[in-house]
Amino acid sequence: MSESLTGKQVLVTGADGFIGSHLVEQLVQSGARVRALVYYNSWNQIGWLNDVSQEVLQSIEMIQGDIRDAERVAGAVEGCDYVFHLSSLIAIPYSYVAARSYVDTNVTGALNVLQASRNSDSLTRLVHVSTSEVYGTAQRVPIDEDHPLVGQSPYSASKIGADKMAESFYLSFGLPVVTARPFNTFGPRQTARAVIPTIASQLQAGCSELKLGALTPTRDFNFATDTAAGMIALALCKQAEGEVVNIGSGEEWSIEETAKLLMEAVGREVPIICDEDRIRPEKSEVNRLLADTTKIHQLTGWKSQVPFKDGLAKTADWVGRNIQFFNAERYTI
Ligand SMILES: Cc1cn([C@H]2C[C@H](O)[C@@H](COP(=O)(O)OP(=O)(O)O[C@H]3O[C@H](C)C(=O)[C@H](O)[C@H]3O)O2)c(=O)[nH]c1=O
Incomplete structure (x- = not known):
């Protein structure tokens, strides 16, 4: 090949x-x-x-x-x-x-x-x-x-x-x-359907409080x-x-930790409130995801390169420059 x-x-x-x-x-x-x-x-x-x-x-x-x-x-x-x-x-x-x-x-x-x-x-x-x-x-x-x-x-x-x-x-x-x-x-060009642009767009739009669903689930x-x-x-x-x-990155972050890092990236700290409309049915919510990336590394040598905080900063910046395409109120999960 x-x-x-x-x-x-x-x-x-x-x-x-x-x-x-x-x-x-x-x-x-x-x-x-x-x-x-x-x-x-x-x-x-x-x-x-x-x-x-x-x-x-x-x-x-x-x-x-x-x-x-x-x-x-x-x-x-x-x-x-x-x-x-x-x-x-x-x-x-x-x-x-x-x-x-x-x-x-x-x-x-x-x-x-x-x-x-x-x-x-x-x-x-x-x-x-x-x-x-x-x-x-x-x-x-x-x-x-x-x-x-x-x-x-x-x-x-x-x-x-x-x-x-x-x-x-x-x-x-x-x-x-x-x-x-x-x-x-995650990264630039992702819509507010996903959690990181949802948070970034609310912060960049100047919200006084951050509306989220569940805070404890973790993601890679x-x-x-x-x-x-x-x-x-x-x-x-x-x-x-x-x-x-x-x-995957092989790192695990909760939604709450992610929100706090994004607040740091944007330079605004606001209270987080739980929006019931964003909560998924209990048994359907995936509570924890963390990748074992041994296989891809052994097969190809690939490893993720962009540290989470750097990726969040790039994403928050991109969302800020394109805020006109986001409407924080429009997207619910
Ligand atoms: C959009 C949003 C999400 N959340 C919570 C719900 C989840 O516990 C967590 C992550 O949600 P998100 O929709 O960003 O990602 P996943 O539910 O893991 O699913 C996504 O990533 C996988 C890999 C796919 O394959 C799906 O196609 C894609 O939708 O944040 C909130 O609390 N508020 C929000 O406004």
Whole structure:
């Protein structure tokens, strides 16, 4: 397998999403020919993604399409050496009210990518992107890849379904797929759907109190450029074929600690109040996530590079410069 992506044809599904945009930037920098399958085409429609440079945007081939559309997906995969499948419905709260749409997009969408990849003559590697959410609340820490899978939300269940479909295509057909399991990714361009931009946007908007849900859950937060680099490392690693591999920082922070660090980063201290509307059903809340990153390090040498506090400072700064696109009151979980 090649050790470089230079000159390779690469497809990224969900390329206009938060992690996808960082991945595309790194792929372009590495000399890959990038094709982007985008749903909303939000690079053009939402101004806040304008900080992806024109140079990057102009160098990629953009295909607008729905991951549920098997024919469109097959066309996008055609001729590609590498495929990164990121396109998913990702909000946990919405999965409580629209479980079927999570099956349609996350399971059927993944199946479409797997089928198209299986039919491809050119494919070297498919990176199927999963999530740490499939583990549910940690039964032991740190969470390695053999940790039980728990459908703690319909979102989690849909991602478990997709991961198992990927596994089946490796075991049944020898498809060269690796399942990447990123823990909580954060950084510039993430919307207030996730907790770090939710906090940063309230602080940057000048709130007198910070509205949060549960304060005690912990997460393994990983900066977006590190997550993207981990995915690329897995694409290029021969030994990763057929494997499931965590991507995380190996550090654990509670939501309360995260809020306090963000207050330091922004330079404003305000009281934290519990907003009942933001509390998830008790048994569905994932209370603890901490990655065991031994496997990815042993396979590829990858380790996260951006310290948590530095990543928070960069994120808070980005949110501050783009505050017009956030409405702290609008987003609840
Ligand atoms: C948005 C928000 C969240 N929270 C709490 C709820 C959770 O206990 C914690 C983290 O929530 P967040 O939505 O940022 O992340 P996860 O619930 O871990 O899920 C996210 O990260 C995984 C890996 C995915 O795969 C999901 O797609 C993605 O949604 O903060 C609040 O208290 N208030 C808020 O306004």
